[in-house]
Amino acid sequence: MVIGLIVIVLLAFFGVLFVVGIYNxxxxxxxxxxNAYAQIDVQLKRRYDLIPNLVETAKGYLAHExxxxxxxIAARNAAASANSRAAQNPGDASAMKELSGAENALTGTLxxxxxxxxxxxxxxxxxTMMALMEELTSTENKVSFARQAYNDSVMAYNTRREVFPSNxxxxxxxxxxxxxxxxxxxxxxxxxxxxx
Amino acid sequence: xxxxxxxxxxxxxxKLLVFYFVVAICLLILAAYAAVFAIFGRKExxxxxxxxxxxxxxxxxxxxxxxxxxxxxxxxxxxxxHELASxxxxxxxxxxxxxxxxxxxxxxxxxxxxxxxxxxxxxxxxVPEVYLLxxxxxxxxxxxxxxxxxxxxxxxxxxxxxxxxxxxxxxxGHEFSHILNGDMRLxxxxxxxIFGILCLTVVGRVLLRTRGKKNPLPLLGLALIVIGFIGxxxxxxxxxxxxxxREFLADAASVQFTRxxxxxxxALKKIGGLESGSKLESPHAQEAxxxxxxxxxxxxxxxxxxxxxxxxxxxxxxxxxxxxxxxEVTPEIVExxxxxxxxxxxxxxxxLPPPLPVFPRSEAAGVGIIGTVVAAQALLPDVGRPTTxxxxxxxxxxxxxxxxxxxxxxxxxxxxxxxxxxxxxxxPAAREKQVADLATATSDPIVDETLTIWPATQNxxxxxxxxxxxxALPALRQLSPAQFHEFRAAIRTLIECDxxxxxxxxxxxxxxxxxxxxxxxxxxxxxxxxxDLRPLAADCGVLLSAMAYAGQEDSAQAQAAFARGxxxxxxxxxxxxxFLPKVDCDLTRLDAALERLALSVPxxxxxxxNACAETIAADGIxxxxxxxxxxxxxxxxxxxxxxxxxxxxV
Numbered sequence: 001m002v003i004g005l006i007v008i009v010l011l012a013f014f015g016v017l018f019v020v021g022i023y024n025x026x027x028x029x030x031x032x033x034x035n036a037y038a039q040i041d042v043q044l045k046r047r048y049d050l051i052p053n054l055v056e057t058a059k060g061y062l063a064h065e066x067x068x069x070x071x072x073i074a075a076r077n078a079a080a081s082a083n084s085r086a087a088q089n090p091g092d093a094s095a096m097k098e099l100s101g102a103e104n105a106l107t108g109t110l111x112x113x114x115x116x117x118x119x120x121x122x123x124x125x126x127x128t129m130m131a132l133m134e135e136l137t138s139t140e141n142k143v144s145f146a147r148q149a150y151n152d153s154v155m156a157y158n159t160r161r162e163v164f165p166s167n168x169x170x171x172x173x174x175x176x177x178x179x180x181x182x183x184x185x186x187x188x189x190x191x192x193x194x195x196x
Numbered sequence: 197x198x199x200x201x202x203x204x205x206x207x208x209x210x211k212l213l214v215f216y217f218v219v220a221i222c223l224l225i226l227a228a229y230a231a232v233f234a235i236f237g238r239k240e241x242x243x244x245x246x247x248x249x250x251x252x253x254x255x256x257x258x259x260x261x262x263x264x265x266x267x268x269x270x271x272x273x274x275x276x277x278h279e280l281a282s283x284x285x286x287x288x289x290x291x292x293x294x295x296x297x298x299x300x301x302x303x304x305x306x307x308x309x310x311x312x313x314x315x316x317x318x319x320x321x322x323v324p325e326v327y328l329l330x331x332x333x334x335x336x337x338x339x340x341x342x343x344x345x346x347x348x349x350x351x352x353x354x355x356x357x358x359x360x361x362x363x364x365x366x367x368x369g370h371e372f373s374h375i376l377n378g379d380m381r382l383x384x385x386x387x388x389x390i391f392g393i394l395c396l397t398v399v400g401r402v403l404l405r406t407r408g409k410k411n412p413l414p415l416l417g418l419a420l421i422v423i424g425f426i427g428x429x430x431x432x433x434x435x436x437x438x439x440x441x442r443e444f445l446a447d448a449a450s451v452q453f454t455r456x457x458x459x460x461x462x463a464l465k466k467i468g469g470l471e472s473g474s475k476l477e478s479p480h481a482q483e484a485x486x487x488x489x490x491x492x493x494x495x496x497x498x499x500x501x502x503x504x505x506x507x508x509x510x511x512x513x514x515x516x517x518x519x520x521x522x523x524e525v526t527p528e529i530v531e532x533x534x535x536x537x538x539x540x541x542x543x544x545x546x547x548l549p550p551p552l553p554v555f556p557r558s559e560a561a562g563v564g565i566i567g568t569v570v571a572a573q574a575l576l577p578d579v580g581r582p583t584t585x586x587x588x589x590x591x592x593x594x595x596x597x598x599x600x601x602x603x604x605x606x607x608x609x610x611x612x613x614x615x616x617x618x619x620x621x622x623x624p625a626a627r628e629k630q631v632a633d634l635a636t637a638t639s640d641p642i643v644d645e646t647l648t649i650w651p652a653t654q655n656x657x658x659x660x661x662x663x664x665x666x667x668a669l670p671a672l673r674q675l676s677p678a679q680f681h682e683f684r685a686a687i688r689t690l691i692e693c694d695x696x697x698x699x700x701x702x703x704x705x706x707x708x709x710x711x712x713x714x715x716x717x718x719x720x721x722x723x724x725x726x727x728d729l730r731p732l733a734a735d736c737g738v739l740l741s742a743m744a745y746a747g748q749e750d751s752a753q754a755q756a757a758f759a760r761g762x763x764x765x766x767x768x769x770x771x772x773x774x775f776l777p778k779v780d781c782d783l784t785r786l787d788a789a790l791e792r793l794a795l796s797v798p799x800x801x802x803x804x805x806n807a808c809a810e811t812i813a814a815d816g817i818x819x820x821x822x823x824x825x826x827x828x829x830x831x832x833x834x835x836x837x838x839x840x841x842x843x844x845x846v
Contacts, residue, residue: 036676038295039299141642141645142607150676
């Protein structure tokens with residue numbers, strides 16, 4: 001009877017330890033993907049800051065392409081607001097989907113702008129334009145790298161959340177699943193087709 | 197007392213701490229027994245005459261109360277020690293800290309990071325992780341970690357908003373002195389042990405803060421706090437015994453570092469004048485109270501139980517003219533200095549300068565070529581004790597680094613590319629092969645970035661390389677595990693390329709991986725194994741031989757250099773240090789030797805470093821590159837040497 005009591009007490013203690021361990025692991029992984037989003041946030045903001053400069057520089061040369069330029073600015077504004085919403089709540093499904101959509105749209109309009117700029121050699125030779133485009137490419141590389149790190153952390157969190165003993169506790173403590181940041185590869189670097 | 201003696205002292209103090217802890221447990225058990233006795237114990241014992249007597253001692257009750265108390269304490273302590281095993285970041289997360297991004301653009305955070313970066317370069321350690329305690333309005337800071345490699349610094353939001361740059365520098369200098377003194381490891385052990393004692397109260401406090409309708413938890417929390425009060429009492433006694441004296445020393449070290457007592461005094465005065473002072477809201481403040489810069493607890497604790505000396509005393513030690521009146525401070529945010537706009541990157545890389553002539557090292561000392569020189573005797577007293585000169589030098593160095601490299605060091609992609617660029621060979625044929633191998637090991641954007649950065653790395657002095665690595669480490673910690681494995685594999689590819697690898701480059705990558713691996717792999721904590729030099733004689737031989745060959749071309753000169761260093765050690769070890777032929781001190785063996793030497797007591801490391809210095813320096817003078825090599829060796833032994841400030845050529 002005494003032994004039974006000791007066993008029960010010990011089981012209870014180890015049970016508590018187990019729960020605490022799982023809880024802490026989930027909290028750590030959640031913090032990790034939120035921090036990883038912060039890296040993406042910085043690079044996206046940089047990208048959004050570069051775009052108005054780009055449009056200003058191009059405006060002088062592309063006087064007849066105002067439609068495209070305006071589309072770029074609109075897409076940029078939409079993506080910037082989607083990003084600030086996602087930054088408040090990284091991993092939230094609706095915010096991340098909105099951001100993915102906005103980023104895809106922005107990349108699409110930028111692609112059209114660059115395609116059009118191909119036809120204007122003066123614009124292409126402009127040093128400011130070249131510097132900005134190089135910055136933009138470098139920033140996109142950094143976004144992609146940071147996105148990879150973010151998606152890795154989200155996968156680690158989601159996996160841990162869904163694995164057997166932890167999934168019971170995840171529900172109890174309100175650990176919501178996190179959403180990956182996906183950019184559709186097909187549209188991304190589609191080479192503009194030149195039509196004669 | 198130098199760095200090594202302080203480390204020894206900190207280790208001895210741990211034993212004192214354990215003694216206090218055991219005493220506290222015994223008293224707690226007695227207290228628990230008393231409580232249990234009061235509730236359950238009035239068993240009246242009727243003896244054969246029918247008269248009742250009252251026994252004070254009841255064996256079985258004592259057994260149960262002792263067992264229960266010990267179980268709670270043991271489990272609490274073990275859980276906490278396990279949690280804290282990951283280093284300073286565990287403490288920061290416990291206090292709800294948010295990691296400050298290395299390429300943040302927010303002005304206050306940038307100001308904080310700049311201060312921390314300068315101090316890290318000046319001390320010769322990797323830039324620690326910096327956390328912001330966002331929910332805290334008071335002014336406070338802490339430093340935690342097991343070693344300089346996994347250190348974390350935390351500052352409250354009130355701190356970064358209300359302190360000027362000088363005052364912030366004073367506070368961070370105080371924290372850095374804790375990092376460099378080996379106090380942190382002691383503090384973490386203390387936290388682990390006393391968590392067991394504080395367990396009940398901490399759980400109670402956390403429960404007290406839960407919200408929700410019809411929630412019985414806060415009541416339970418209150419009950420636990422009341423019971424745990426005894427534990428709190430003893431916990432505070434222990435914390436106070438260990439930490440109070442050290443705070444004065446840390447203040448003094450900070451002033452020595454920044455040479456600006458007004459900064460630190462100003463920060464303390466602001467704390468005194470602010471209504472929320474240095475108080476912390478977090479329920480975990482009690483466990484960590486000995487880690488903080490100033491008293492973080494709400495209750496005014498004075499005398500024996502105070503973890504920090506009184507504010508007035510601390511201020512008077514820095515500013516004797518202080519009259520005791522704290523100027524009223526309204527929570528007004530200090531404007532941060534404006535962040536200079538980053539220069540746009542050039543559209544094409546600047547033309548390569550003509551290649552610098554390569555001086556064979558052994559000749560440079562003799563011929564009248566002006567290189568940066570440092571007297572060999574001036575080296576080691578500076579270990580772990582950076583001064584204002586170093587801080588000024590570090591600030592200037594950081595300023596002079598090319599902007600492209602600095603901004604690259606701050607984001608993960610750029611930082612990886614920077615490290616690859618630093619490991620690329622000078623020889624064009626070898627470099628081509630390295631780039632080709634790199635392209636198979638990592639993705640194209642990284643290779644492109646590496647090639648873009650590479651020209652800038654050719655223009656920096658050798659003194660800038662270790663600081664750049666130190667600056668790049670926070671961003672590298674942000675890599676995901678998969679990215680880290682790719683990074684490590686790529687570095688191995690670069691090193692193992694079919695060429696004569698420079699010893700310094702090898703040490704650079706060793707610094708990077710050594711400080712990065714604990715974040716990604718479960719690395720066992722180093723336990724001191726060697727208390728005597730004799731078992732390490734062979735390892736010293738490998739190390740000194742490698743140093744000798746690195747510095748001298750000619751094998752006779754190498755032997756002479758080796759002899760200079762070895763005579764220091766053989767006297768202490770009372771045995772011969774073997775001089776090895778070149779093939780026997782290759783990089784693998786050197787690596788193994790350094791690993792073993794890193795597990796020795798501080799005094800042994802001091803002697804080994806002295807011997808290395810004697811061997812590397814020809815004619816008692818260190819050239820710039822040799823000084824940096826010594827710094828790199830010292831880093832792998834966990835003894836941070838501040839940057840060498842070149843003395844003007846004679």
